[in-house]
Amino acid sequence: MILLVTLIIKAGGIPLDSQNILERPFITITNLIWSFDHATNRVNILLVKRDNDPYNNYWALPETFMRSQESAEETALRLVREKIGMDLSGSHTEQLATFTNPLRTPGDRALSLGYMTFLPDKPQLKAGYGASDARWFTMGYTDKTYTFSDSDHIFQSTDCPVQRTYYAEFGGTNADPDKHLAFDHEWILKVACERIRNKLDYQPNILLILGRQFTLKDARRVYSPFLKLRVDQIDNSNFKKSHQDLFTDIGSSEVNGPGRPARLYKLAHLRA
Numbered sequence: 001m002i003l004l005v006t007l008i009i010k011a012g013g014i015p016l017d018s019q020n021i022l023e024r025p026f027i028t029i030t031n032l033i034w035s036f037d038h039a040t041n042r043v044n045i046l047l048v049k050r051d052n053d054p055y056n057n058y059w060a061l062p063e064t065f066m067r068s069q070e071s072a073e074e075t076a077l078r079l080v081r082e083k084i085g086m087d088l089s090g091s092h093t094e095q096l097a098t099f100t101n102p103l104r105t106p107g108d109r110a111l112s113l114g115y116m117t118f119l120p121d122k123p124q125l126k127a128g129y130g131a132s133d134a135r136w137f138t139m140g141y142t143d144k145t146y147t148f149s150d151s152d153h154i155f156q157s158t159d160c161p162v163q164r165t166y167y168a169e170f171g172g173t174n175a176d177p178d179k180h181l182a183f184d185h186e187w188i189l190k191v192a193c194e195r196i197r198n199k200l201d202y203q204p205n206i207l208l209i210l211g212r213q214f215t216l217k218d219a220r221r222v223y224s225p226f227l228k229l230r231v232d233q234i235d236n237s238n239f240k241k242s243h244q245d246l247f248t249d250i251g252s253s254e255v256n257g258p259g260r261p262a263r264l265y266k267l268a269h270l271r272a
Contacts, residue, residue, distance in 0.1 A: 026110040027066045029075040030185070032096065032192045033084070035122040035136065036209040041221045042138045043209070044122060045148055045189075046084075047155070047181070049133035054106050054173060055182035057132075059155065061189075066113070076115035083128050086119060091270060092208055093117040097191055101167045104184040114188055116196075118208035141228045146193045155181055157190040197226040204246060207267060213250060215262040216240055 033046040047059045062083060066075045076093050080086050096114035104112070125134040137148035137155070144159040160166040166187050171180065180186065196206050200223055210218050220234045227234070240247075247265040 026108060028063045028110055028112050029066055029072060029079065030099070030112045030114050030188060031062050031076050031079050032114065032116045032188070033062060033080065033119060034116065034206060034209050035119040036222065037122055037136070037138070040138065041218070043222055043225055044136040044138055046125070047135060047137050047148065048127065048131040050130065050182060051132040052130055058177045058180070058182035059153065060182035061185045063112070072113045072115065076117060080117055080119070084119070084123055084125070086121075086123065088117065092119070094205060096188075096195060099184060099188060101184065103167045103170050103172070106173055114192070116192055118205055120208060120211045139225045141225050146189060146225065148189070153178065155179075156186065157193060158186040163187065193226060200226060201242070202246070203269065204267070213264045213266050215253065215264060217262065219265070
């Protein structure tokens with residue numbers, strides 16, 4: 001222990017107390033809130049239009065400050081409860097990553113703990129404190145990016161493959177608010193979409209946006225934008241076979257028309 005302290009104090013020949021130490025940064029929770037639109041059969045994400053600085057009038061992922069007596073997960077679930085009115089269990093949220101680059105926020109340093117929350121329904125939205133608007137944006141894709149659009153806007157995850165390069169080219173508050181999201185949220189979206197894609201074959205929690213049960217066709221509809229494939233390019237037979245350990249068959253759906261009823265499934269790793 002004595003040796004360790006000595007090395008720290010003498011590192012670079014600079015006294016410890018004169019180094020530029022970040023003692024109390026702001027800590028925010030950035031929550032990527034996903035849902036599924038059963039009318040359009042498309043994956044959606046929630047974006048809000050900020051009405052305060054920094055990034056006033058920019059669209060952004062929902063954020064909130066972490067309170068002193070909260071865990072990060074509790075903060076993420078509180079945001080959903082207060083802003084959307086849904087009281088969810090911890091199984092509906094998961095930690096994504098921590099974003100700490102000094103360039104990500106102007107002014108005071110703010111670190112972001114990224115979380116993803118999977119809503120079992122797609123509720124109506126109402127802008128709350130700190131936002132002038134709140135909307136669901138439909139997920140799509142290009143060769144290099146994931147896209148999120150509504151009737152008035154289209155935003156994209158960054159196409160930059162390297163984090164260091166992304167922040168070196170980061171436009172900040174000089175970026176066009178009609179084309180770019182606030183803060184580093186285009187990078188966070190890239191990280192989130194790639195995380196979900198990488199987990200599709202072993203822990204596809206994104207399917208929670210379909211509710212407690214789902215058909216294989218709806219599951220393929222959710223997989224489609226993350227894989228950057230059309231639904232008809234995901235073969236149903238191969239899909240069922242390759243995911244048999246991940247999905248539990250719970251019976252047939254009710255028949256609402258001609259034809260055989262569809263089989264219903266749930267995620268096998270979740271409790272009943």
